[in-house]
Amino acid sequence: MKKxxxxxxxxxxxxxxxxxTAADETxxxxxxxxxNPFFESVRVGTANAAKAVGVKLIQYVPIKPDSxxxxxxxxxxxxxxxxxxxxxxxxxxxxxxxxIEKVNAAGIPVTGLTDRLAGGQLVSFIGAEDxxxxxxxxxxxxxxxxxxxxxVALEGVKGSISNTDRMKGFNDALKEFPxxxxxTTQPANYQRLQALQVMENIMQTHxxxxxxxxxxxxxxxxxxxxxxxxxxxxFVVGINGSQEAIDLIKAGKMHATGSSDPFMQGCLxxxxxxxxxxxxxxxxxxxxxxxxxxxxxxxxxxxxxxSRSCPKLEDVAAK
Amino acid sequence: xxxxxxAAPKFKLTVSRDLTDVAYRLLAVALxxxxxxxxxxxxxxxxxxxxxxxxxxLVFFMASGLTLVILTGKIDLSIGATVGLSAxxxxxxxKSTGSPWLGxxxxxxxxxxxxxxxxxxxxxxxIPSFIATYGMLxxxxxxxxxxxxxxxxxxxxxxxxxxxxxxxxxxxxxIYLMVAFLVIGYFFTKRTTYGQQIYAIGANTVAARLSGxxxxxxxxLVFVLSGAMAGLASLIYLARxxxxxxxxxxxxxxxxxxxxxxxxxxxxxxxxxxxxxxxxGLILTLILNGMNLLNLNANWQPLVTGLIVLLAVWLDMxxxxxxxSN
Numbered sequence: 001m002k003k004x005x006x007x008x009x010x011x012x013x014x015x016x017x018x019x020x021t022a023a024d025e026t027x028x029x030x031x032x033x034x035x036n037p038f039f040e041s042v043r044v045g046t047a048n049a050a051k052a053v054g055v056k057l058i059q060y061v062p063i064k065p066d067s068x069x070x071x072x073x074x075x076x077x078x079x080x081x082x083x084x085x086x087x088x089x090x091x092x093x094x095x096x097x098x099x100i101e102k103v104n105a106a107g108i109p110v111t112g113l114t115d116r117l118a119g120g121q122l123v124s125f126i127g128a129e130d131x132x133x134x135x136x137x138x139x140x141x142x143x144x145x146x147x148x149x150x151x152v153a154l155e156g157v158k159g160s161i162s163n164t165d166r167m168k169g170f171n172d173a174l175k176e177f178p179x180x181x182x183x184t185t186q187p188a189n190y191q192r193l194q195a196l197q198v199m200e201n202i203m204q205t206h207x208x209x210x211x212x213x214x215x216x217x218x219x220x221x222x223x224x225x226x227x228x229x230x231x232x233x234x235f236v237v238g239i240n241g242s243q244e245a246i247d248l249i250k251a252g253k254m255h256a257t258g259s260s261d262p263f264m265q266g267c268l269x270x271x272x273x274x275x276x277x278x279x280x281x282x283x284x285x286x287x288x289x290x291x292x293x294x295x296x297x298x299x300x301x302x303x304x305x306x307s308r309s310c311p312k313l314e315d316v317a318a319k
Numbered sequence: 320x321x322x323x324x325x326a327a328p329k330f331k332l333t334v335s336r337d338l339t340d341v342a343y344r345l346l347a348v349a350l351x352x353x354x355x356x357x358x359x360x361x362x363x364x365x366x367x368x369x370x371x372x373x374x375x376x377l378v379f380f381m382a383s384g385l386t387l388v389i390l391t392g393k394i395d396l397s398i399g400a401t402v403g404l405s406a407x408x409x410x411x412x413x414k415s416t417g418s419p420w421l422g423x424x425x426x427x428x429x430x431x432x433x434x435x436x437x438x439x440x441x442x443x444x445x446i447p448s449f450i451a452t453y454g455m456l457x458x459x460x461x462x463x464x465x466x467x468x469x470x471x472x473x474x475x476x477x478x479x480x481x482x483x484x485x486x487x488x489x490x491x492x493x494i495y496l497m498v499a500f501l502v503i504g505y506f507f508t509k510r511t512t513y514g515q516q517i518y519a520i521g522a523n524t525v526a527a528r529l530s531g532x533x534x535x536x537x538x539x540l541v542f543v544l545s546g547a548m549a550g551l552a553s554l555i556y557l558a559r560x561x562x563x564x565x566x567x568x569x570x571x572x573x574x575x576x577x578x579x580x581x582x583x584x585x586x587x588x589x590x591x592x593x594x595x596x597x598x599x600g601l602i603l604t605l606i607l608n609g610m611n612l613l614n615l616n617a618n619w620q621p622l623v624t625g626l627i628v629l630l631a632v633w634l635d636m637x638x639x640x641x642x643x644s645n
Contacts, residue, residue: 034465193567
């Protein structure tokens with residue numbers, strides 16, 4: 001476990017196809033875990049972009065998901081290996097600050113990705129706003145309900161930033177639809193089983209539920225199963241844009257899933273890092289537009305992540 | 320009561336304690352139910368009670384195997400991780416072969432193998448069960464992450480899903496399974512030599528060994544049963560949720576231990592019952608149900624669970640010191 005470095009994307013070692021200057025640029029990419037498909041999509045995005053511009057990647061992924069000590073030792077490992085730059089998703093936005101300060105001290109540039117660090121020097125930050133994601137996913141649900149009826153909300157882990165922002169977005173969306181009644185908001189901690197059970201319980205007191213807002217897709221699928229088992233129907237939305245949610249939308253069992261487009265985050269993160277390395281202008285901050293996947297645009301997203309393509313290096317600053 | 324004491328004096332303590340323990344807990348369930356029915360119209364409906372029992376069944380399957388382990392004075396911390404691994408293996412087997420039966424065999428097989436690993440570590444390598452199964456927790460979880468590599472497997476045949484979400488005569492199928500296992504478990508623990516030996520090992524391992532009980536082989540058996548029941552629970556999980564992913568076992572272990580402890584099975588071994596565990600799981604489920612029905616913030620659930628666990632352990636220690644001083 002000590003030298004827990006995963007060289008997942010060794011395939012990119014062969015990526016000498018880009019501009020002539022590129023051959024010896026190496027970028028270390030840090031993601032949170034191997035368990036969440038979100039980060040797998042981020043890694044595929046970085047690999048795709050790296051291949052196009054011809055840089056080498058080293059992927060660092062903690063074996064124990066979201067492990068602070070493990071990511072810390074991986075950062076130390078990277079400082080020794082001296083890549084040209086780091087593209088960094090912190091497992092914890094506060095606890096990883098000291099590690100990034102060490103990278104700053106070593107003179108290696110860092111681009112932040114997905115979760116914003118509370119300190120340290122970043123060349124640029126690429127991410128998505130959970131608030132907007134919650135707002136637009138919520139709007140999509142409330143519109144589908146025709147702006148009226150009863151809605152329930154299932155929250156993720158209370159106190160986590162992602163949940164706070166996604167719920168804030170949803171509550172602001174609710175204000176735009178005064179004829180929709182929020183019956184209850186209950187935590188299901190981003191867990192499928194808890195969402196199923198909480199939904200089964202809520203259905204006991206509320207005979208009429210027209211819409212269900214959940215702060216991630218795992219909870220959405222739990223809610224879908226609970227409703228289906230009771231022969232009841234409602235518009236259900238989730239967040240993450242998972243393949244499972246896409247399949248449920250296709251089957252007509254779920255209304256929509258909001259996605260912060262992890263593949264695109266991976267692309268833009270890597271391309272921004274490369275632009276900075278090659279002294280091209282970069283934006284201090286780049287926010288990926290949320291995508292609301294529903295039956296109208298399903299086809300576009302119902303393809304394997306690996307077959308999507310990144311924007312061009314030259315186009316990134318303008319995006 | 321006095322008749323039982325006269326007929327079987329050597330089991331006097333066990334029998335009377337079991338009965339009073341269960342009676343106290345039934346009383347607790349009754350009080351919770353009365354309280355909830357007073358404050359919520361939705362509580363005391365056939366629909367909701369079936370809903371509660373169906374939810375309690377998953378906890379029961381995990382906790383019943385664990386009860387056997389705890390009765391011997393050991394612990395199995397790998398329960399949740401075993402459920403996760405069994406579920407993921409079974410899910411891929413069902414998806415690739417289309418056969419729920421092969422999936423069921425895979426789930427129970429994987430669970431049993433993990434359980435046997437735990438048992439052998441405890442009996443052959445002499446590793447304390449707390450450490451052995453704690454290590455196994457990480458091994459099983461790591462294997463699951465590796466196996467799934469961030470993907471989820473979903474969409475199982477309707478016939479298989481009936482196991483979790485189907486009904487028979489208006490009653491959810493998991494409830495029948497729970498009752499069946501409760502009855503089988505009762506006979507196994509109370510009416511067979513195996514069962515009595517499990518209690519005896521927990522009450523006093525040295526005495527059990529001296530009186531000729533094959534302690535190691537019984538310990539292996541309870542760990543295998545614990546793993547197998549975790550495998551069965553994973554099938555119910557799959558059938559209910561229609562999906563498996565790497566992290567589903569992470570949050571399951573502690574509530575399972577809580578169900579056993581609240582049910583009155585002593586962590587010191589030798590005392591407790593499967594029926595108690597059933598009630599323990601029921602109490603846990605009722606807490607969540609009540610909070611949801613009353614629209615209370617369910618984040619209080621862990622806190623309430625913790626207080627009830629402490630209360631149950633305190634009562635256990637109090638009665639234990641009383642019987643010891645007799």
